[in-house]
Amino acid sequence: MLNSISQWLKNSFGRKIGLEVLVSLSISTMIVIVRQLGGFEYFDLGVYDWLLKLHTRENQDNRILTVLITEDDIQTEKRWPISDGTLAKAINILLENEPYAIGVDLYRDFPIEPGTDDFTNLLANSDRVSVVCKLESEAQPAVPPPPSLPIDLVGFADIVIDGDGVVRRNLFYVEPQESRCPTPYSLALQLALSYLIPQGIEPQVGENGSLILGKATLKPIDGSIGAYRQVDASGYQIMLDYRRGNSPTPTVTLNDVLQGKVDSKLIKDKVILIGVSAPSLRDSFYTPFSRQGEDVVLMPGVTLHSYMVSQFLSSAIDGHPLIWSWSNGEEIIWIYFWGLVGSASIFLLSRPLLMILLQGSSLVIIVGSAIIFSFQGGWIPVVPAIVSFMGGAIALVGYNAYKAKNEQLSIQQQVSDQEKSIAVLQMLLKSQSQTHKISKVTTYEEGSVIVGRYQIIKRLGKGGFGNSYLSVDQMLPGKPYCVVKRLNAYSDDTKILTLMEKLLETEAKILEKVGKHPQIPDLLAYIQDNNNFFLVQEYIEGKTLIQELKDKAKYSENEVLQIIEEIMEILSFIEQYNLVHRDIKLDNILRRQSDKSLVLIDFGGIKQIFNLKNETAINAVSNEGYASPEQLAGQPVMASDIYSVGMVAIHCLTGTFPGKLPRDPQTGEILWDSSKYVSPVTAKIIKKMTSYHFKDRYQNAQEVSKDLKHYKSQIEELKNQIDIDIEIDEDKKAEEVSEIVHSENFLQLQEKAEKLRRKRLS
Known part of the structure; x- marks a missing residue:
């Protein structure tokens, strides 16, 4: 059985566009009906009167x-x-x-x-x-x-x-x-x-x-x-x-x-x-x-x-x-057109400035067209076109919100069902007859072609769950790169294989949804072929943070805060679906070469499914100190990902794997000398992220982002205060204050600013 995601995504994209066009057309149709019944006559006549006033510059006859x-x-x-x-x-x-x-x-x-x-x-x-x-x-x-x-x-x-x-x-x-x-x-x-x-x-x-x-x-x-x-x-x-x-x-x-x-x-x-x-x-x-x-x-x-x-x-x-x-038909086409443009503008929701520019330009074009036509004696619909434009945009926002809510509920249900299926699969594995033979793991060489489509370029990684390969999609124009993950099946039992296939399909649907985020790789295909399981994902060119760390040994405080902020933005997205990544570490955070933004890769759900034979892997996908205590106990929550990001921050600052850092034997808290690396405020944020008990941590990514934003605002306020001090103090202090202003270290800012104030007062 071969289920190609290219057709799946094609159909999904077609359905998405079709539904959104249908929403736009429905709103425009209602507007056309209201207009045909005279619902806009009063308002459009008012616009007509305004347009006439623009022409009153001619001399008397x-x-x-x-x-x-x-x-x-x-x-x-x-x-x-x-x-x-x-x-x-x-x-x-x-x-x-x-x-x-x-x-x-x-x-x-x-x-x-x-x-x-x-x-x-x-x-x-x-x-x-x-x-x-x-x-x-x-x-x-x-x-x-x-x-x-x-x-x-x-x-x-x-x-x-x-x-x-x-x-x-x-x-x-x-x-x-x-x-x-x-x-x-x-x-x-x-x-x-x-x-x-x-x-x-x-x-x-x-x-x-x-x-x-x-x-x-x-x-x-x-x-x-x-x-x-x-x-x-x-x-x-x-x-x-x-x-x-x-x-x-x-x-x-x-x-x-x-x-x-x-x-x-x-x-x-x-x-x-x-x-x-x-x-x-x-x-x-x-x-x-x-x-x-x-x-x-x-x-x-x-x-x-x-x-x-x-x-x-x-x-x-x-x-x-x-x-x-215009004729009635031409006016109706005009109204429908702007309804579609209004709906299309919502596709830029992730880029609000561009969306606002498009929407503002569209309104200018509608009104500007009416003015230009009016100077030639033309009278075109303005109010219905604007209402259709805004209605299309608002309706699509509402539709997308409704659809997103349903998607959230659907994925949450899928996650719940997946957890139950994993438990059933685990029971089957424990009760499986020892006479069942485990299928031999297939390794692909460079140049091999998987399922007649994906040509292997090189192996990217190997783990207990399977192998990852950089590949070329030979069926798409330009033969783009992609990542093919071959997942190991650890049993040839029909019931187990059927259940694994179901779990993989559910996980693929989840990955397809989260792949909509620009900083999460797209899922391109999921394939089950002759008891072989494959995932095909977008290839992101760049370096992982672990590769960057090898080059620079340590990250600065500002760089780490930027990393936390970006990862929190991604986690805020996946938390909408009650999803837990389960495997956040430096190896799974990639800096995209094209725009230098961070990309979160390798969700741990797949590894959990395909490592059930390994009890250690069940308890924790990660074994390098990134995993939280509750995740090690097999009960990950959203705060578990917060913990992992905090450990990523400590690793970046100290250059030491979190698993090698000592812990307090009484509290279980990680022990590291934060004062050597960061300001007290940053240390406080990381400490809360990595608290041993998940109830003491930030409960979601938005809470972390809120504290980071407040921290940045404090820095800006302090900078502004120092700017005021510059105007008060002598010019000879300008060089010292300039150094303070250009520093992002909050502790240094506080100490030097206070010293500057005391010196001025004396």
Whole structure:
């Protein structure tokens, strides 16, 4: 039977990616559904308004003049509505300066004396004056235009308002209807045509019923443009482009016109609109510019009509793009894409700075893309994309946390089952008939090929559990190096072999999980072939600490603290699974050549399984003084690994194997003169790590890391204090203090700093 981990890992990786993609797609799907139901409309419209404000740097449109009837004008007239006579007088003054067209945004469905005859005659004799009517709706009846006005000079004044009360759309055409307001054209379109036709720009009907005006194709929006979902898009509507802020055109008042104060250049060959701006008449609307700090500024209806005329002229003559959006499918793809990117960012969780950089860059790209597209008239989803991105990331974090918890529970159960199986295997071995023959141990020579795949380069090590070989994987591109461990089977009994196979498979699953840590070798394969057991692991190029120690004899205090800190970080990871390494020693700590980080190799569980025939090996995998008393008794706990790391530290500092150091016959504590090698604080930490009774030790790696961190912070605080002393004392002490600051020996820092302070005070 051959179980190759390459296929196993391939399937595992595929399942992992598949599940994480599924989580991302599920979150994005929910976001798409919420968006389709209009859940993001309010927020995305807010972003749309913000984007519009970025475009308000264009100058006023001088092709249009807006005449406002203000509160002062009403007070001067001393009545409302403004009489027909006053209105006719103002229009006649404007007509004398030859504008292209005049639009009156005032309902005149009944006479308002005095001067009605003058107003009626004006409308009958001029083809440049248009007046509004109001379309019929379910809530309100139609308001007719003046009876004497030809239908081709009538435009409806209806303005479309969004659900939040803001005007964002330009309704310019409706199907002709039999009502008191029979015109199909808006006032803005009527006036724009009055300007464009003399310029040689005739309206044309394009494909799908779109209206072509010069350089512009007015394609009516549907109910799902941009953030809208099932909005009432009846008639022909386009998005109203607020490119010119709150004042899209030059503006004068009615009294300015009546008193002859308006420069004829503002009138000649222009489009004129007349309407009210007096707040008391409530003909004002919310726009994207209404919120200005704590103030709310409304826009008069006549100014909105001026905006609409300006949009038609700018698009037809100047080629300004109309506001457009992607198709619904394209927007959905955009949302799904950012959900996947958000999920993908969590793969960098082990590198938080890079992850934060990616996430921050992604948000900048989403918002930046919206800004860039908006300058070309594009309207793309921002809020749903951001929510999808963040949702994908958060969901995957939650999913990974849930999966990690399940993995922890699973491995904890596997460890528990493994311990029980080992006990059963031990019983079988004790009761095994002496007539069973033990399989001969196979030794592989250089150049041999194991299971038709792994070519032996050289033997790396030999032990009671088996041999380790540096090998080449001949089936992978580049033929990478790997480590093949051949594990000795000490019985040919079928029951025992079956149980050993089960134990090996369980151990392989455990090693595959812990191999996810960057400082633990990956498990590449586990193989059982004709009663031969193999583990294939990642090859880490570098030197073990025992090899380093031979070159340097001893490590400094700082180097040892760094070793402890790195190993504690690794142990914190494996402790999540309630795992005990069982064999931490200098031979099993490797300094990776590529990045100089420490790698923890050779977990002792395998050795425990394959050394059950040896009672001494059962009690302790390590026989060089690294193993704790409870591990020697066959009852290792997490604090046992802490003990072993403490012994590693003593070995590195003294250059002496821990097994050769004396012990206190009363307490069992290791005896070594710590004052020769380390500061009192470091000695205290190591002493607690190597306490004889495991209850007196640190109970987990995080406790050790916490004390190390506190120790480092003390050093930094002392350095900072000495920096203050440098500023106080004479310059001649600078050299001595500099030596103290650059030293990491805590005791030396304390003594010299105190000496420096006493000298300064004297």
